[in-house]
Amino acid sequence: MKFKFTALLWVRRAVLATGVLAVLVFFGVQPLRASARSEGNAFIRIVHASPDVGIVDVFVDGNRLLSSFQFATVTGYVPLPAGSHRIQVALIGTGVNAAVMERTIDTSLDGAYTVAALGTKATGFSINVFTDNNLISGHGTKVRLYHLSPGTGSVRVDVGAKAIISGLAYQQVSDYVAIPAGTYTFQVTVVPQDTTVPFSATLQPWTVTSVFAIGLFNGHPKLELVSAQVAGIPHMPATGSDPRPQPAASYPLAPWLVGLLVALAISAAIALQRLTFVSRRAALLPGK
Known part of the structure:
Protein backbone atom coordinates (compact mmCIF):
# COMPACT_ATOMS: atom_id res chain seq x y z
CA MET A 1 0.00 0.00 0.00
CA LYS A 2 2.85 2.34 0.85
CA PHE A 3 4.43 1.65 -2.55
CA LYS A 4 1.18 2.45 -4.37
CA PHE A 5 0.74 5.68 -2.39
CA THR A 6 4.30 6.74 -3.27
CA ALA A 7 3.74 5.95 -6.95
CA LEU A 8 0.51 7.94 -6.89
CA LEU A 9 2.34 10.92 -5.37
CA TRP A 10 5.05 10.81 -8.03
CA VAL A 11 2.53 10.61 -10.87
CA ARG A 12 0.71 13.64 -9.49
CA ARG A 13 3.99 15.52 -9.36
CA ALA A 14 4.75 14.50 -12.94
CA VAL A 15 1.38 15.83 -14.12
CA LEU A 16 1.97 19.13 -12.32
CA ALA A 17 5.51 19.45 -13.73
CA THR A 18 4.27 18.74 -17.26
CA GLY A 19 1.62 21.43 -16.96
CA VAL A 20 4.11 23.98 -15.64
CA LEU A 21 6.56 23.10 -18.42
CA ALA A 22 3.87 23.53 -21.06
CA VAL A 23 2.94 26.99 -19.73
CA LEU A 24 6.56 28.14 -19.53
CA VAL A 25 7.44 26.94 -23.01
CA PHE A 26 4.27 28.32 -24.54
CA PHE A 27 4.67 31.83 -23.16
CA GLY A 28 8.45 31.88 -23.38
CA VAL A 29 8.63 31.30 -27.12
CA GLN A 30 5.63 33.22 -28.39
CA PRO A 31 6.41 35.57 -31.29
CA LEU A 32 7.29 39.11 -30.22
CA ARG A 33 4.46 41.49 -30.96
CA ALA A 34 5.26 44.19 -33.51
CA SER A 35 4.16 46.86 -31.03
CA ALA A 36 6.73 45.64 -28.51
CA ARG A 37 9.57 45.79 -31.00
CA SER A 38 9.04 49.00 -32.94
CA GLU A 39 5.61 50.40 -32.00
CA GLY A 40 5.32 51.67 -35.57
CA ASN A 41 7.92 54.40 -35.03
CA ALA A 42 10.73 56.12 -36.83
CA PHE A 43 13.41 58.08 -34.98
CA ILE A 44 14.78 61.56 -35.55
CA ARG A 45 17.37 63.76 -33.91
CA ILE A 46 17.77 67.51 -34.45
CA VAL A 47 21.00 69.44 -35.06
CA HIS A 48 21.15 73.22 -34.80
CA ALA A 49 23.86 74.18 -37.30
CA SER A 50 22.66 77.62 -38.47
CA PRO A 51 25.03 80.31 -37.16
CA ASP A 52 22.72 83.26 -37.85
CA VAL A 53 19.42 82.02 -36.46
CA GLY A 54 20.16 82.08 -32.74
CA ILE A 55 18.05 80.28 -30.14
CA VAL A 56 15.01 78.58 -31.65
CA ASP A 57 11.94 76.49 -30.99
CA VAL A 58 11.41 73.38 -33.12
CA PHE A 59 7.94 72.15 -34.08
CA VAL A 60 6.81 68.83 -35.51
CA ASP A 61 3.37 68.79 -37.14
CA GLY A 62 2.54 72.08 -35.40
CA ASN A 63 3.50 70.83 -31.93
CA ARG A 64 6.55 72.13 -30.08
CA LEU A 65 9.24 69.45 -29.86
CA LEU A 66 12.11 71.61 -28.56
CA SER A 67 12.20 74.90 -26.69
CA SER A 68 15.19 77.25 -26.41
CA PHE A 69 17.26 75.08 -28.73
CA GLN A 70 20.74 76.54 -29.06
CA PHE A 71 23.30 76.59 -31.83
CA ALA A 72 25.77 73.65 -32.01
CA THR A 73 23.42 71.37 -30.09
CA VAL A 74 22.52 67.81 -31.07
CA THR A 75 19.57 66.01 -29.50
CA GLY A 76 19.23 62.30 -28.90
CA TYR A 77 16.88 60.30 -31.08
CA VAL A 78 13.18 60.74 -30.37
CA PRO A 79 10.41 58.46 -31.70
CA LEU A 80 7.80 59.62 -34.19
CA PRO A 81 5.14 57.59 -35.96
CA ALA A 82 6.53 56.42 -39.29
CA GLY A 83 5.25 58.54 -42.17
CA SER A 84 5.33 62.20 -43.25
CA HIS A 85 5.96 65.02 -40.78
CA ARG A 86 6.24 68.79 -41.03
CA ILE A 87 9.35 70.18 -39.34
CA GLN A 88 9.40 73.92 -38.59
CA VAL A 89 12.01 76.08 -36.89
CA ALA A 90 11.12 79.48 -35.42
CA LEU A 91 12.97 82.07 -33.36
CA ILE A 92 12.38 81.49 -29.68
CA GLY A 93 8.97 82.63 -28.51
CA THR A 94 7.68 83.69 -31.94
CA GLY A 95 5.49 80.64 -32.53
CA VAL A 96 5.08 78.14 -35.31
CA ASN A 97 3.50 80.66 -37.71
CA ALA A 98 6.73 82.67 -37.69
CA ALA A 99 8.91 79.75 -38.79
CA VAL A 100 12.12 80.81 -40.57
CA MET A 101 12.64 77.37 -42.07
CA GLU A 102 10.43 74.36 -42.65
CA ARG A 103 10.35 71.06 -44.48
CA THR A 104 8.21 67.97 -44.81
CA ILE A 105 10.16 64.78 -44.21
CA ASP A 106 9.20 61.19 -44.99
CA THR A 107 10.20 58.53 -42.48
CA SER A 108 9.99 54.74 -42.60
CA LEU A 109 9.35 52.16 -39.91
CA ASP A 110 12.39 51.82 -37.61
CA GLY A 111 14.31 54.34 -39.74
CA ALA A 112 16.73 56.74 -38.06
CA TYR A 113 17.24 60.28 -39.34
CA THR A 114 19.34 63.36 -38.59
CA VAL A 115 17.45 66.60 -39.24
CA ALA A 116 19.78 69.61 -39.50
CA ALA A 117 18.85 73.30 -39.42
CA LEU A 118 21.35 74.95 -41.78
CA GLY A 119 22.36 78.18 -43.47
CA THR A 120 23.09 81.86 -42.94
CA LYS A 121 21.39 85.09 -43.90
CA ALA A 122 23.66 85.26 -46.95
CA THR A 123 23.08 81.70 -48.14
CA GLY A 124 19.50 81.30 -46.96
CA PHE A 125 18.13 78.89 -44.39
CA SER A 126 17.13 75.28 -44.96
CA ILE A 127 16.48 71.96 -43.28
CA ASN A 128 18.45 68.95 -44.48
CA VAL A 129 17.63 65.34 -43.68
CA PHE A 130 20.21 62.54 -43.54
CA THR A 131 19.35 58.87 -43.25
CA ASP A 132 21.34 57.17 -40.51
CA PRO A 247 14.14 43.31 -26.83
CA ALA A 248 15.45 39.78 -26.83
CA ALA A 249 14.31 37.80 -29.84
CA SER A 250 11.73 35.04 -29.47
CA TYR A 251 10.52 32.33 -31.78
CA PRO A 252 7.20 30.69 -32.65
CA LEU A 253 6.24 27.49 -30.87
CA ALA A 254 6.93 24.53 -33.15
CA PRO A 255 3.84 22.36 -33.88
CA TRP A 256 5.68 19.13 -33.00
CA LEU A 257 6.57 20.56 -29.59
CA VAL A 258 2.94 21.46 -28.94
CA GLY A 259 1.94 17.89 -29.82
CA LEU A 260 4.61 16.43 -27.56
CA LEU A 261 3.53 18.53 -24.59
CA VAL A 262 -0.12 17.65 -25.11
CA ALA A 263 0.72 13.93 -25.42
CA LEU A 264 2.76 14.02 -22.21
CA ALA A 265 -0.03 15.77 -20.33
CA ILE A 266 -2.67 13.28 -21.56
CA SER A 267 -0.47 10.26 -20.80
CA ALA A 268 0.27 11.52 -17.30
CA ALA A 269 -3.42 12.22 -16.67
CA ILE A 270 -4.41 8.70 -17.80
CA ALA A 271 -1.71 7.14 -15.64
CA LEU A 272 -2.89 9.17 -12.67
CA GLN A 273 -6.49 8.14 -13.23
CA ARG A 274 -5.62 4.42 -13.51
CA LEU A 275 -3.35 4.44 -10.48
CA THR A 276 -5.99 6.24 -8.42
CA PHE A 277 -8.57 3.61 -9.43
CA VAL A 278 -6.20 0.72 -8.56
CA SER A 279 -5.31 2.27 -5.22
CA ARG A 280 -8.94 2.77 -4.22
CA ARG A 281 -9.87 -0.77 -5.28
CA ALA A 282 -6.94 -2.24 -3.33
CA ALA A 283 -8.00 -0.30 -0.26
CA LEU A 284 -11.47 -1.92 -0.40
CA LEU A 285 -10.18 -5.49 -0.63
CA PRO A 286 -10.33 -7.56 2.60
CA GLY A 287 -7.11 -7.65 4.56
CA LYS A 288 -5.69 -4.52 2.84
Missing part, protein backbone atom coordinates in the same frame (compact mmCIF):
# COMPACT_ATOMS: atom_id res chain seq x y z
CA ASN A 133 22.38 53.55 -40.15
CA ASN A 134 23.11 52.40 -36.61
CA LEU A 135 23.83 48.75 -37.42
CA ILE A 136 27.11 47.43 -36.05
CA SER A 137 28.97 44.28 -37.11
CA GLY A 138 31.21 42.40 -34.72
CA HIS A 139 32.51 44.19 -31.62
CA GLY A 140 33.75 47.27 -33.44
CA THR A 141 32.49 50.78 -33.88
CA LYS A 142 31.99 53.21 -36.72
CA VAL A 143 32.22 56.94 -37.29
CA ARG A 144 30.66 59.40 -39.72
CA LEU A 145 31.21 63.10 -40.50
CA TYR A 146 28.42 65.58 -41.28
CA HIS A 147 29.72 68.71 -43.04
CA LEU A 148 27.38 71.46 -41.84
CA SER A 149 29.76 74.44 -41.95
CA PRO A 150 28.84 76.98 -44.69
CA GLY A 151 31.69 78.54 -46.64
CA THR A 152 34.29 76.15 -45.27
CA GLY A 153 35.08 74.21 -48.43
CA SER A 154 35.78 70.49 -48.68
CA VAL A 155 37.31 68.62 -45.77
CA ARG A 156 39.44 65.54 -45.25
CA VAL A 157 39.72 63.40 -42.13
CA ASP A 158 42.95 61.57 -41.25
CA VAL A 159 43.74 59.07 -38.50
CA GLY A 160 47.48 58.96 -38.20
CA ALA A 161 48.85 58.85 -41.75
CA LYS A 162 45.66 57.38 -43.22
CA ALA A 163 42.85 59.41 -44.80
CA ILE A 164 39.52 57.83 -43.84
CA ILE A 165 37.27 60.54 -45.34
CA SER A 166 38.11 62.89 -48.22
CA GLY A 167 36.47 65.40 -50.54
CA LEU A 168 33.48 66.03 -48.30
CA ALA A 169 31.66 69.25 -49.25
CA TYR A 170 29.19 71.43 -47.36
CA GLN A 171 25.79 69.77 -46.74
CA GLN A 172 27.26 66.36 -47.46
CA VAL A 173 27.68 63.42 -45.12
CA SER A 174 30.41 60.82 -45.32
CA ASP A 175 30.02 57.07 -45.54
CA TYR A 176 30.35 55.22 -42.26
CA VAL A 177 33.92 54.24 -41.45
CA ALA A 178 34.26 51.03 -39.42
CA ILE A 179 37.28 51.05 -37.11
CA PRO A 180 38.25 49.20 -33.93
CA ALA A 181 37.06 50.64 -30.65
CA GLY A 182 39.58 52.90 -28.92
CA THR A 183 40.68 56.49 -28.38
CA TYR A 184 41.59 58.44 -31.51
CA THR A 185 42.70 61.90 -32.56
CA PHE A 186 41.05 62.74 -35.86
CA GLN A 187 42.73 65.41 -37.99
CA VAL A 188 39.99 67.29 -39.82
CA THR A 189 41.60 69.35 -42.58
CA VAL A 190 39.89 72.18 -44.46
CA VAL A 191 41.44 71.47 -47.84
CA PRO A 192 41.32 74.89 -49.60
CA GLN A 193 43.03 76.62 -46.65
CA ASP A 194 45.14 73.58 -45.68
CA THR A 195 44.14 74.14 -42.06
CA THR A 196 43.71 71.22 -39.67
CA VAL A 197 41.41 71.05 -36.67
CA PRO A 198 42.22 68.14 -34.34
CA PHE A 199 39.41 66.25 -32.66
CA SER A 200 39.82 63.53 -30.03
CA ALA A 201 37.18 60.96 -29.15
CA THR A 202 36.87 57.61 -27.43
CA LEU A 203 34.91 55.18 -29.55
CA GLN A 204 33.29 52.61 -27.31
CA PRO A 205 32.56 49.08 -28.60
CA TRP A 206 29.14 48.63 -30.20
CA THR A 207 28.66 52.38 -30.78
CA VAL A 208 28.13 54.74 -33.69
CA THR A 209 29.84 58.13 -33.42
CA SER A 210 28.67 61.11 -35.45
CA VAL A 211 30.93 64.15 -35.83
CA PHE A 212 29.33 67.42 -36.97
CA ALA A 213 31.40 70.23 -38.49
CA ILE A 214 29.49 73.33 -37.39
CA GLY A 215 30.20 77.08 -37.47
CA LEU A 216 32.20 79.33 -39.77
CA PHE A 217 35.80 78.96 -40.86
CA ASN A 218 36.02 82.70 -41.50
CA GLY A 219 33.60 84.36 -39.12
CA HIS A 220 31.71 83.90 -35.90
CA PRO A 221 30.79 81.52 -34.35
CA LYS A 222 34.02 79.74 -35.19
CA LEU A 223 34.22 76.33 -36.82
CA GLU A 224 33.91 73.55 -34.24
CA LEU A 225 33.45 69.81 -34.18
CA VAL A 226 30.57 68.43 -32.15
CA SER A 227 30.12 64.70 -31.58
CA ALA A 228 27.27 62.41 -30.60
CA GLN A 229 27.63 58.72 -29.77
CA VAL A 230 24.78 56.21 -29.70
CA ALA A 231 24.58 52.51 -28.98
CA GLY A 232 24.75 50.43 -32.14
CA ILE A 233 22.25 47.80 -33.22
CA PRO A 234 23.62 44.28 -33.84
CA HIS A 235 23.78 43.63 -37.57
CA MET A 236 21.36 40.71 -37.84
CA PRO A 237 18.35 40.13 -40.14
CA ALA A 238 15.19 42.08 -39.31
CA THR A 239 16.82 44.30 -36.68
CA GLY A 240 16.06 47.48 -38.54
CA SER A 241 17.78 50.75 -37.65
CA ASP A 242 16.05 51.36 -34.35
CA PRO A 243 18.64 53.19 -32.26
CA ARG A 244 17.10 52.00 -29.03
CA PRO A 245 18.13 48.73 -27.34
CA GLN A 246 16.11 45.87 -28.85
